[in-house]
Amino acid sequence: MELVAVVLLVGLLAGYSVLAGCDIGLGMLSPYVARTPEERRRVVSAAAPYFLGSEVWLVAAVGVTAGLFPQIEGEVVAGQWPLFVLLLAGWLVRDAGLWLRGRVAAAAWHAVWDTAVVAGSWAVALAWGLVLAALLGGGALPLLFTPLCVAAVALLFLLRGAAFGAERLVPVAGRTGAESAEAAARATRVLARAGLVVLPVAAAAAWLDGGVRAGAPALAVAAAVTAVLAVTAGVSGPRWSRPTSAAAMASLPVLAAVGGQVSAAVADPRSLVLVAVATAPMVPVLAVGQVWLYRMVRRPAPESGFFA
Amino acid sequence: MFDDPLLWARLQFALTAGIHYTFVALTLGMAALILVSQFSAVLRGDAARLAAVRFWGGLYVVNYGMGVLSGLVMELQLALNWNGLNEVFGHVVSAPLAVETVAAFFAESTFLGLWIFGWDRMNRWLHLACFGVVTLTAYLSAFWVLVSNGFLKNPVGFEMRGGVAVLTDPVALVTNPSALLAFGHVATSTLLVGGLVTAGVSAYHLRRGSDPEGMFRRGVRRGVLAASVALLPTAAAGGAQYPLLFDPPASSGTTLDAAEIERIEAAGSGLVRVLAETGNAVMALVWTVFFLVLPLALLAWPLRGLDRWRWLQWLMPVLPVLALLAGVGGWVYRELNRQPWTVRHHLTTAQAVTELSPGLALLSFVLFTGVFVVLAGITGWLLVRFARRGPAGGPLAPAPPPDSGAAVPVHSY
Numbered sequence: 001m002e003l004v005a006v007v008l009l010v011g012l013l014a015g016y017s018v019l020a021g022c023d024i025g026l027g028m029l030s031p032y033v034a035r036t037p038e039e040r041r042r043v044v045s046a047a048a049p050y051f052l053g054s055e056v057w058l059v060a061a062v063g064v065t066a067g068l069f070p071q072i073e074g075e076v077v078a079g080q081w082p083l084f085v086l087l088l089a090g091w092l093v094r095d096a097g098l099w100l101r102g103r104v105a106a107a108a109w110h111a112v113w114d115t116a117v118v119a120g121s122w123a124v125a126l127a128w129g130l131v132l133a134a135l136l137g138g139g140a141l142p143l144l145f146t147p148l149c150v151a152a153v154a155l156l157f158l159l160r161g162a163a164f165g166a167e168r169l170v171p172v173a174g175r176t177g178a179e180s181a182e183a184a185a186r187a188t189r190v191l192a193r194a195g196l197v198v199l200p201v202a203a204a205a206a207w208l209d210g211g212v213r214a215g216a217p218a219l220a221v222a223a224a225v226t227a228v229l230a231v232t233a234g235v236s237g238p239r240w241s242r243p244t245s246a247a248a249m250a251s252l253p254v255l256a257a258v259g260g261q262v263s264a265a266v267a268d269p270r271s272l273v274l275v276a277v278a279t280a281p282m283v284p285v286l287a288v289g290q291v292w293l294y295r296m297v298r299r300p301a302p303e304s305g306f307f308a
Numbered sequence: 309m310f311d312d313p314l315l316w317a318r319l320q321f322a323l324t325a326g327i328h329y330t331f332v333a334l335t336l337g338m339a340a341l342i343l344v345s346q347f348s349a350v351l352r353g354d355a356a357r358l359a360a361v362r363f364w365g366g367l368y369v370v371n372y373g374m375g376v377l378s379g380l381v382m383e384l385q386l387a388l389n390w391n392g393l394n395e396v397f398g399h400v401v402s403a404p405l406a407v408e409t410v411a412a413f414f415a416e417s418t419f420l421g422l423w424i425f426g427w428d429r430m431n432r433w434l435h436l437a438c439f440g441v442v443t444l445t446a447y448l449s450a451f452w453v454l455v456s457n458g459f460l461k462n463p464v465g466f467e468m469r470g471g472v473a474v475l476t477d478p479v480a481l482v483t484n485p486s487a488l489l490a491f492g493h494v495a496t497s498t499l500l501v502g503g504l505v506t507a508g509v510s511a512y513h514l515r516r517g518s519d520p521e522g523m524f525r526r527g528v529r530r531g532v533l534a535a536s537v538a539l540l541p542t543a544a545a546g547g548a549q550y551p552l553l554f555d556p557p558a559s560s561g562t563t564l565d566a567a568e569i570e571r572i573e574a575a576g577s578g579l580v581r582v583l584a585e586t587g588n589a590v591m592a593l594v595w596t597v598f599f600l601v602l603p604l605a606l607l608a609w610p611l612r613g614l615d616r617w618r619w620l621q622w623l624m625p626v627l628p629v630l631a632l633l634a635g636v637g638g639w640v641y642r643e644l645n646r647q648p649w650t651v652r653h654h655l656t657t658a659q660a661v662t663e664l665s666p667g668l669a670l671l672s673f674v675l676f677t678g679v680f681v682v683l684a685g686i687t688g689w690l691l692v693r694f695a696r697r698g699p700a701g702g703p704l705a706p707a708p709p710p711d712s713g714a715a716v717p718v719h720s721y
Binding site: 049052053055056057059060062063064065066067068070071073074077078081082084085088089091092093095096099100102103104268270271273274275277278279281282285286289290292293296297305306 | 369370373374376377380381383384385386387388391394395398399400402403404405406407408409410411412413414415417418419420421422424425426429441452474475476478481482662664668671672675676679683686690703704
């Protein structure tokens with residue numbers, strides 16, 4: 001029973017990492033790929049439908065943690081209070097930017113909320129890097145490992161965003177302006193190569209710090225991420241970067257689960273039954289909604305819409 | 309007093325919950341009315357009615373954004389600031405919240421995304437079905453949150469094992485009268501809010517002589533009807549909860565004995581009682597105003613007064629503001645009446661809070677309450693702005709044809 005709850009939680013976090021990596025990464029990358037007001041508008045237009053479908057995965061993960069793993073919640077969330085406050089603040093600022101940007105047609109208004117999206121996206125990614133470092137370090141933030149872990153996580157978010165932008169920022173048929181998509185496509189290779197350098201160094205730092213319980217499974221996951229990056233860093237350009245960046249992002253929660261020093265918390269069976277019985281009938285609806293939403297927004301982002 | 313982290317954590321929760329609920333009440337109430345409007349528009353295949361749905365839907369979505377933002381903070385601040393509650397009652401109060409996030413909010417947000425981006429791209433019945441899911445899950449969400457909240461007031465279905473509450477009877481938890489009556493009250497009172505918002509915005513436009521294709525004539529009638537239907541059930545579901553306030557919960561005495569409970573309750577603050585009764589008075593007073601005004605509006609209907617009587621059209625836009633105020637008043641009354649307990653007769657509010665330094669508690673308060681006030685102010689301003697602007701240029705107004713901007717003016721002779 002406990003395994004079911006753990007798999008559910010890791011699954012929700014993996015879904016969040018893969019899907020939200022797209023819109024958070026593109027938000028981080030937008031000062032680089034979007035130079036003109038029109039390009040900035042398209043970046044928000046590209047990211048916005050995704051965030052509605054992607055952040056629900058994290059909300060659900062937080063809910064499941066609270067409901068089924070109250071001990072983990074107390075230990076990790078309340079224990080790493082400042083990190084989660086940074087995460088929450090970044091999340092709030094970023095979402096406010098996405099929700100509000102399109103509501104007033106004024107350059108200054110757009111500038112304020114574009115800044116909020118970029119700053120919020122960076123804050124969220126950096127906070128996740130810190131949370132991962134704290135989980136792998138068993139509560140403390142190891143001196144050498146922490147900055148490298150944060151850099152590696154930020155690189156993976158950026159890579160995911162670049163891979164997403166390379167496809168979604170392509171102009172709609174018959175329109176010009178592929179510069180953003182091309183900049184994102186070029187960035188995939190650079191980011192993957194940077195990741196290839198940072199990841200082994202981070203692993204070495206973890207070993208040097210000693211406080212980090214690397215463990216064989218954690219090392220295996222890290223090696224898998226490195227392999228994935230090696231594929232992306234090659235000469236084939238952004239072609240493989242969508243699936244490879246997805247695999248790299250999905251491995252982050254797995255790494256936290258196998259390498260994290262979190263005491264095994266037993267999910268209370270009756271609470272688990274309540275959650276299972278009450279959510280099971282909705283699962284098909286959720287699956288249909290998610291697949292439908294992502295199929296609908298798979299095409300190049302339209303010129304204008306609700307968010308931008 | 310101000311170096312007490314508990315005070316800041318409580319103030320933060322009260323202010324953020326109050327702001328959150330204001331937007332939630334609007335979301336719930338408007339969803340039901342929009343669903344009916346869209347059904348009627350799709351059934352008739354009427355473009356004018358669909359344009360009206362886009363107008364009301366635009367207000368709905370702007371409001372929903374703030375509901376989500378504030379909801380995120382609500383969920384995470386429970387984990388961050390109220391760890392004492394999670395440690396003892398985490399298995400019980402958080403399980404319904406887990407269901408809320410997975411089964412309700414997840415679907416609500418996904419299908420709202422489909423609804424926003426599905427205009428003109430989707431079969432109209434499927435598009436209507438998307439909003440059906442949004443409406444249903446909005447109510448489902450309210451239900452599960454109230455199951456958790458109802459437990460705090462009337463703890464049922466659990467056992468204390470080694471200082472930790474374990475859920476023993478999920479059915480008792482879900483059918484807790486404290487939760488069911490609160491849900492009935494929230495469902496009916498938000499319909500009242502939604503009706504009054506629709507009627508108020510419509511009356512504003514009718515007063516100014518703007519009524520594109522009759523949308524505001526229909527709106528004022530639909531709004532007055534919905535509010536009138538919800539008026540008495542709101543009072544009934546609300547009034548039925550008063551006895552629950554004063555009866556001790558059935559599980560009283562299983563954690564603390566009667567003497568300890570009495571001692572803790574005797575130490576309660578007088579200011580809290582005054583604030584609670586003020587909330588109750590605001591709620592009752594506003595309801596009485598509605599009880600007097602809504603029959604007048606119903607009377608004005610056959611006399612065509614809804615379209616012509618200026619004083620009524622001046623009065624109507626004030627009513628939704630009163631309704632939202634009453635909603636906050638009701639929550640102030642309900643939550644303060646539970647003090648000094650977080651879980652009545654089991655866990656005090658002082659035990660429920662995370663052990664924070666005063667500096668961190670103040671930082672959290674300033675950060676989140678400050679951001680909330682700014683965002684709520686902006687969202688309120690946007691809502692009023694779009695409500696006054698009318699259907700043209702609303703957030704969900706049809707996009708201009710793709711080439712309108714780039715098109716070179718063609719001079720035809």
